[in-house]
Every structure is written in structure tokens, then in C-alpha cells.
Amino acid sequence: MSEEKYMDEFARNEQENMAASRSHWDVALANELGIPTTIKSWKSNDRVIVSSPQKQKTKMDIVPWRDSFLPQWKVDLIEKEASMYDNMMKKLAQEHREKQAKAIENNLKGSTL
16 A cells, blocks of 8 residues: 555644744744735635734734733733732731631630630
8 A cells, every 4th residue: 555645634734833833933024014924724725814913903802911812802801800809819818817816816825716
């Protein structure tokens, strides 16, 4: 039997993903020059826009946030609610410390909780 000449779909996708990850410097350079960047998948003739510097930003754009990528609207919501959440966590921590101090004090006196 002859050797298999064609890649399966998974191998082809992996090959495209590796090529795309190596070309991020090309995308950055194109952004600096204001040139939109597109890719064409082997599965179809459709072109997918990778980056378009002239495009207006929307709330649905996926943006980097900490160690993941989220839609812009979700990042805005998290950042808006962060201070309220932070204050709530500080209050709970303070209450926990007070209860702990009271328990230690009662334990030193020899009484039970």
C-alpha cells in the first residue's frame, strides 16, 4: 500500500494554527502600517479578518484580560463591580478576624464557645 499523502482535518488545523501563531509579528507590523490582515482557511474560500486597525471598537470585541480573553462588555462589568466586591471581601475578612480573636480570648479564659 502506498503511504498516506493527505493530512487529516485535525493535522491540517494544527498546521494552520502553528502558522498563525508564528505570524503574529506580521500582524503587528500590518497594524502599525494600518493594513487590515486576513486569513483564508483551507476548508473554504471565505476570508476571515484577523485584525483591522481602522475598525471601530465594539463591546463584543474579545480582549485580553488577566490570563484569558473575554468580550469587552464583560471586562467592563468586572472592573466596574470590582471595588464593590473588594469592599465586601474586606468586610467579611474583618468579621472573620474578630470572631477568631473572640474565640481565642474565650479559649484562653477556659470557657467554651
